[in-house]
Amino acid sequence: MELHNPMALFVLLMLWFFLVHAASAQKRSTYIVHMDKPSMPKAFSTHHFWYSSILKSVSINSDPKLLYVYDNAFHGFSVSLSKDEVESLKKSPGFVSAYADAVVTPDTTHTPDFLSLNTASGLWPASEYGKDVIIGMIDTGIWPESPSFKDHGMTAVPARWKGSCRGGEEFNSSLCNKKIIGARYFNEGQRAGDSTTPVPNTARDDDGHGSHVSSIAAGNFVDGVSFFGYAPGTARGVAPRARLAVYKALWGGGGVSSDILAAIDQAVADGVDILSISVGVQQINLYESPLSIASFGAREKGIVVCMSAGNRGPSVRTIRSGIPWAVIVAAGTVDRWFAGNLSLGNGKTIIGWTTFPATAIVRNLPLVYNQSLSGCTATELGEAPENSIIVCNTTIGNTDFDTVMGGLSNSNVKAAIVIAEDTSIFRFNTFPYPGVVITAAQAQQVADYALSSAAPTASINFHETILGKEPRAAPALSDDSSRGPGRSYEGILKPDLMAPGVLILAAFHPQLTAARIGRNIDLASDYNLLSGTSMACPHISGTAALLKAAHPDWSPAAIQSAMMTTADPLDNTNAPIREQDGSVASPLGIGSGHVDPNRALHPGLVYDASVQDLVNLVCSMNFTRNQTQTIIRSSYNCSNPSSDLNYPSFVALIRAAEIGRTLTRRFQRIVTNVEDGAATYKVMVEAPINTTAVVRPQTLVFRKKYEKLSYSLTLRYKADIEIQHKEGAVIWIDQTGKYRVRSPIMVSAAADNFE
Structure with a gap:
């Protein structure tokens, strides 16, 4: 049928429209x-x-x-x-x-979600997921066959890349791809120092650590991974479209300075943009440390250098590598809890902790509870009925979690309820016997039920993963994360930032032990849960890669500043970040706070610093000429030494000779407007206790993007050694309220007060 009447055609089209609309409605x-x-x-x-x-x-x-x-x-x-x-x-x-309702994709490493990275807005799409930024990993090598290092979705290798794939033994060049664009090994120093232990010529990971940190920084998307059922979902790194250049310089869990220096040197020559170094060194003096020396050279070439703070906490002054020109990273928890749900026979349920790797059947078993003893001795375990659940209290006596697990492995009981207050348990994945850890407060419910019932029973469900604020707020500062002041240099606050570093799921060596059952059953896994500042560092390396991709013209100092001034000192309950023992964490533990990548994309203002500024800092350190030149080399001179580096934090030291005096410290800072157009900022000062803090001027008026303005901070305080560390902050807030540029202040006792 043909319609030649225009009006009839119009009526038919309108009828069709209304029918479609009605059906859609x-x-x-x-x-x-x-x-x-x-x-x-x-x-x-x-x-x-x-x-x-x-x-x-x-x-x-x-x-x-x-x-x-x-x-x-x-x-x-x-x-x-x-x-x-x-x-x-x-x-x-x-x-x-x-x-x-939206499609929900379960996540593994989970930290991208915890860091609010998402596909819809913010730093991920702005940076194209870190596209073409090259991260150099100085570590134990890489397991190239891991799914995290496949190159699906990756574009061609950037033409500026100068490196090569020389992986050596068991590492054919074909194993490199558009994700792993380079692989080298450095073992000459190791061989020379220990000629009795064979050192292979390969960049292949023999430890699992290098693969783990590499996949955290830039692992590709991998569906359906978990740690024996815990934390199931899709694994991906912070910058999943960044490239990896691997430099193996650690052997058998350690290495030597010469190999580390060679690896960093090669990485600089190859053209990496970011260096991620989850390595600790023994040297304290900046002019002796290979990390200090080599990272200065890397910074000179425009490379952002990220390093782990170390795992020697919770005491202060446990950061050895307090390198001013590197981003030093502390470790915090994430909002993820691996739960063992304990169900009592009276219907009450307690959320405990477990990472027991198997699906143990623990259903309606007799509950054995002795209120006067620990419940963990060999005698008690021997007297406990078979196929029972025994309560082991590590808060009394001299028992600990590892001792309990060892004893249980020799017993006939079916499972255990371990009462413990040791927070270090929650940093490790070791749980070789069926059971659950609960606190002393939770244990009261168990005691009340067990003592009031003639035949108490209990059940335990494993493989539970809980996300959110309960049962604990996050992040919290890991108790083993090293604290400042940095022993190599006290004049700049270290660590700089905190990032996720507790039980992070990432790629692992598939032929090494990832978990155990009992005394002699070792379990392997392609993905493992590991903890430490080693895991926190690549989160910052990945974030720096995203910022580099989004702002290719930014200097390393600008990228570092953006991460620091936008970092969050609050946890997910909007309370100050705490230690794992519940006390409030200080900047000596968390630096500027927990990294917030999306806010770092638009920081408002940045504190920039040139290589010459760093030279001036080194020249102020009272080193000998040779010691100074070891770091800065002869291409620079010390015509203008200054310890007042344009850094996004402030440290005022109290020397032993100054105790009892009233001191005045003055700092000069220059901030750059990195947002479009004019802007006006007003200052808010949080003065440390018993300290007067004055900022001049109190208002900064920027007329255009990239304009620089200066201000001064004057601190006046009494040198009271009884208060060894006092904290505050300088916060610049723009008139729209969109940007909040925060810099911590620390008034700290210098090391000579402890000698």
């Missing part, structure tokens, strides 16, 4: 509906009936079916509705909001 999708619980009318006995009644009133054709009713995490329900029905629902009493 009736199409149903799943929505999650939030409701105001107290608004339920008294006529309804339960919220289920209330919600069902509301849905009947908004239904167009048939009664929508409630999928779930939520009454714990939030109040509301999920249901399949049409758009018209949702619009009607919005008019119902008690309605709060409704959102279309």
Whole structure:
């Protein structure tokens, strides 16, 4: 049939439009509906009936079916509705909001989510996931066959790359790809120092550490990984489209300075953009440390150098590599809890901790509890009934978690409930016997039930992964993370930042032990949970790579400043970040705070510093001429020495000879406006205790992008050794409230007070 009448054609098109629109309006999708619980009318006995009644009133054709009713995490329900029905629902009493159900992808390393990196907005899309930025990894090598190092989705290797794939034995050049664009090994120093131990000629990872940190920084997307069922989901690094250049300089868990220097030197020559070095050194003096010397040269070439703080905490002055021209990273927890759900026979459930790697059957077993003894001795374990659950209290006596696990492996009991307050348990994945760790406070429920029941029983469910604020706020500073002041140089606050570093799931050596059952069953895994500042460092390396991709014209100092001034000193409950023991953490532990990549994308202002500024700093350190030249080389001179580096933090030291005096310290800073257009900033000062802090001027007016303005901070304080460390902050806030540029202040006792 042909339509020659224009009016008839118009009517037909309009009819078609309305029919399509009506059909679309009736199409149903799943929505999650939030409701105001107290608004339920008294006529309804339960919220289920209330919600069902509301849905009947908004239904167009048939009664929508409630999928779930939520009454714990939030109040509301999920249901399949049409758009018209949702619009009607919005008019119902008690309605709060409704959102279309979204596809949820479970995440493994999880830290990208914890850092708020997402595909919709912020640093990931702005940087194209770190596209073409090259991260040099100085570590134990890499396991190239790991799925995290596949190059799917990667574009051609950047033409500026000067490196090569010389992986050596068992590392054919074909194993390099568009993800691993270079591989080298450095073992001459190791061989010369220990000629009795064979050292292979290969960049292949023989430890697992190098693969782990590499995949944290820049691992590709890998679906369906976990640690024996814990933390299941999709693994990906912080900068999943960045390139990896691997330099193996550690052998058998250690290395020598000469190999480290050679690796960094080669990385600089090859053209890396970021250096990630999760390595500790024994040397304290900056002019003796290979990391200090080589990283100065790397910084001179425009490379951001990131290093781990070390794992010698919680005492102060445990950071050895307090290198001013490197980003020093502390380790914190993430909002993830590996749970063993303990169900008592009376119906009560306790959320404990476990990483037991197998699916043990622990169901309705007799519960053995002795309130006067530890429950962990060989005698008690021998007397416990077979197929029972025994309570082991490590808070009394001289027992600890490892001792308990060892004893249980020799017993006939089925599982254990371990009462412990040792937070170090939650940093390691070792859990060789079926059981769960609970606190002394939680144990009271177990005691009350066990003592009141003639035949107490319990069950344990394994492989639970809980995300969020409960049962513990995050991040918290890991107790083994090294604290400042840095022993190599006290005049600049170290660490600079904190990043996730506790039980991070990432790629691992698939032929090494990742977990154990009992005394003699070793389990392997392609992905492992490891803890330490080694794991925190590549999170910052990856973030620096993202910023480099988003802002290719930024200097290393600008990238570091952006991460530091936007770092968050608060946890996910908006309380100050705490130590794992519950006390408030200081900048000597967390630096400027926990990294916030998306805020770092637009920091407002940055504190920039040139290589000459760093030279001036080295020249102020009272080194001999030779010691100074070891770091800065002869290409620079010491015509203008200055210890007042343009750094996004402030340190005022109290020397032993100054005790009892009133001191004045003055700092000069220059900030650069890196956002578009004019801006006005006003200062807010949080003065340390018993300290007067004055900033001049108090307002900075920028007329254009990249304009630089200066200000001064004057601190006046009494040199009181009883308060060894006092903290505060200088915060610049723009008039729109969008940018908040925060720099911590530390008034600290110098090392000579401890000699």
